[in-house]
Amino acid sequence: MTKYETMRHVEPNRHGRDYVVGDVHGHARRLRQLLRWIDFDTECDRLFALGDFIDRGPDSEDALRLSAESWVYGIRGNHEQMMLDALTADGRRRRGQAVSLWQTNGGAWARRLSRETAAALRALAAALPIALTLKTATGSVVGLVHAGVPGGDWTRLSARLAADEAETVAEALWSRDAAYTVMRALRGPSPDVEVPWVSGIDRVYHGHTPMPYPLAAANTRWLDTGVFMADGGLSVAALDDDTVWTWRADAAAPETGWRDVPTVRRDAW
Numbered sequence: 001m002t003k004y005e006t007m008r009h010v011e012p013n014r015h016g017r018d019y020v021v022g023d024v025h026g027h028a029r030r031l032r033q034l035l036r037w038i039d040f041d042t043e044c045d046r047l048f049a050l051g052d053f054i055d056r057g058p059d060s061e062d063a064l065r066l067s068a069e070s071w072v073y074g075i076r077g078n079h080e081q082m083m084l085d086a087l088t089a090d091g092r093r094r095r096g097q098a099v100s101l102w103q104t105n106g107g108a109w110a111r112r113l114s115r116e117t118a119a120a121l122r123a124l125a126a127a128l129p130i131a132l133t134l135k136t137a138t139g140s141v142v143g144l145v146h147a148g149v150p151g152g153d154w155t156r157l158s159a160r161l162a163a164d165e166a167e168t169v170a171e172a173l174w175s176r177d178a179a180y181t182v183m184r185a186l187r188g189p190s191p192d193v194e195v196p197w198v199s200g201i202d203r204v205y206h207g208h209t210p211m212p213y214p215l216a217a218a219n220t221r222w223l224d225t226g227v228f229m230a231d232g233g234l235s236v237a238a239l240d241d242d243t244v245w246t247w248r249a250d251a252a253a254p255e256t257g258w259r260d261v262p263t264v265r266r267d268a269w
Helices: 030-036 060-068 077-090 090-106 107-112 115-124 154-162 168-173 178-186
Strands: 005-009 018-021 046-049 072-074 129-133 142-145 202-204 215-217 221-222 233-238 244-248
Touching: 005 154, 018 244, 030 060, 030 233, 030 244, 046 221, 060 107, 077 090, 077 107, 077 115, 077 168, 090 107, 129 154, 142 154, 154 168, 178 215, 178 221
Parallel strands: 005 129, 018 046, 046 072, 142 202, 202 221
Antiparallel strands: 018 233, 129 142, 215 221, 233 244
């Protein structure tokens, strides 16, 4: 039996709307502000989060605690994994390396935590699955993964996560290969760039790699818009009509719309 849940399956929402948010990175206040703007109703709507609740922002503890709300369905990002590694690694040397990696990537906020609080937050991070599959009210099937899909095949990802393959878990949390391909394709169509269609699923939402705008590329959507950066923003998309909002730090209101990435051909990536 795997030591944690790797793939979560969620049934359709029959009473409200479903939304997905990119990497929050400790910006819980901005997330709440954006949810109020779109009239998010915690009584019937659901928010799916692409991981990286923590680090680099002003309130990582509050952001991670959001994952325990009944209306939030989160997955694990590489920053939650760095946290888990830092707090659970065996041996002084391995733990020292894990703590150093986490703190140099935004985890210094945790130094002030009590032992009890750190344990509670660790439990929240450990409860997050690596990926999630969601059936929408319209009948489509949507996948959420923080980073990469091995071979561009969601069925393969599901099978390998069920077997708890370490290499697949690492790719799901850390890979930027598909993201870099999308960024190259954003410059314009090229026979040398194959936009990453993912087979075995209708649409996949990714975080992990900051993009200048929310990007729509083939059947993938990229929602990390660098909320922790000076010119970045936090992006939330509605799953039913593919509307997306991005709220940047100095903006009076969110901007809307995806930036379409030219598609060369529909092949499994």
